[in-house]
Amino acid sequence: GENVEQHPSTLSVQEGDSAVIKCTYSDSASNYFPWYKQELGKRPQLIIDIRSNVGEKKDQRIAVTLNKTAKHFSLHITETQPEDSAVYFCAASRGANSGGSNYKLTFGKGTLLTVNP
Amino acid sequence: EPEVTQTPSHQVTQMGQEVILRCVPISNHLYFYWYRQILGQKVEFLVSFYNNEISEKSEIFDDQFSVERPDGSNFTLKIRSTKLEDSAMYFCASRSDRQETQYFGPGTRLLVL
Numbered sequence: 221g222e223n224v225e226q227h228p229s230t231l232s233v234q235e236g237d238s239a240v241i242k243c244t245y246s247d248s249a250s251n252y253f254p255w256y257k258q259e260l261g262k263r264p265q266l267i268i269d270i271r272s273n274v275g276e277k278k279d280q281r282i283a284v285t286l287n288k289t290a291k292h293f294s295l296h297i298t299e300t301q302p303e304d305s306a307v308y309f310c311a312a313s314r315g316a317n318s319g320g321s322n323y324k325l326t327f328g329k330g331t332l333l334t335v336n337p
Numbered sequence: 338e339p340e341v342t343q344t345p346s347h348q349v350t351q352m353g354q355e356v357i358l359r360c361v362p363i364s365n366h367l368y369f370y371w372y373r374q375i376l377g378q379k380v381e382f383l384v385s386f387y388n389n390e391i392s393e394k395s396e397i398f399d400d401q402f403s404v405e406r407p408d409g410s411n412f413t414l415k416i417r418s419t420k421l422e423d424s425a426m427y428f429c430a431s432r433s434d435r436q437e438t439q440y441f442g443p444g445t446r447l448l449v450l
Contacts, residue, residue, distance in 0.1 A: 252437045263341075263428065263441040264380065271437075309380060315437055322393050323437050324370065327380040 222247040224312050226328025233300050234336050241331045243310035244292040250312040252323065253286060253293050258307045258330075267308075268295070271315075300335045307332050339363045341442035343429050349448045350419055358414045358445045360429030369412045370430040370439060371404065373397070380428065386412065419449045 223246040233239050245253075251272035256264035270277045270284045270293065277284050281300075286293040297304055311325040342361045350356050362369050371383040384394040386404055394402075403415045412431075416423055426446050430439040 254438065256441075263443045265441070266438055269438065311380075313437070322385050322387075323368070323432065323439065324382045324385050324393055325372070325380075325439060326382065329379045 222250060222312055222314075222326040224310060224326050224328040226310050226331060228331060229329065230332045230334070232334045232336065235300060235302060237300055239295075239297045239300050239304070239333055239335075241295045241308055241310070241333070242292060243294070243312075243328050244290075245312040245326075246291065247312065247314070248288075248291065249314050250326075252313045252315050253284070254311050254313075254325070255284060255295050256309045256311065256327075258309065260306075264309060297333075300333075302335050302337050305333055305335045341429055341431055341440050343427075343442035343445050345445055346443065347446045347448075349450065352421055352449055353418050356416050356419055356447060358416075358427050358429075358447070360412045360414070360431075360442055361410050362412055362429065362431030363433075363440055364410070366431035366433050366440075368392075368432045368434070368439075369404075369406070370432075371414045372428045372430060372441075373425040374428065374444075375425045383414070383427075416447075419447075421449050423447060424449045 226243045254269035257267045258264045283296040307330045309330045310328045313323045344359045369386040374380045384398045385392045426444045428444045429442040432439045
């Protein structure tokens, strides 16, 4: 089955700096890669996702890059703010075009991001 | 904006007791999921459900677990005889047939004593 590795497990940055979180996956048939933000005691919230037919996607201060050959994808947050502090999870899944229609998510272990004011 | 809801938010039970966790997915969604998150660990897939049947389940989802959609709105996870290691946050998620995005509920924190 799919295995997703995520690094680092903790990341501390100064407000205004950039933060980068990296994930690797093992199943070459995975084709959908969402990133979720989870604040303490709250539900995971989707912040950005990318599909395997795209190498990069950007949404304001957040961007995700995907390298299918190397099977890794990364989350980039620029101009970090204290409210960006949370646990970030990457995930991978197979979709309808990849031998599965289920889209079950396999998550990484999470990165605790702390943005210091 | 519609959200997935879950009840109860917290449940404490004795080992060996049955628990039922309830979820109300977003109304036009057709795919439903249960995940669990043991404290401090990653979110793990338990089961997916579509068209009134299980479409996939993980090795965690053994005979002690079952899911049901008893009516048009609820989606439940039952644990027949809880064990200490079932203590975790249980998240329900749903998605429509038009996109991959799964929307998560707020979770039920289950504590087995």
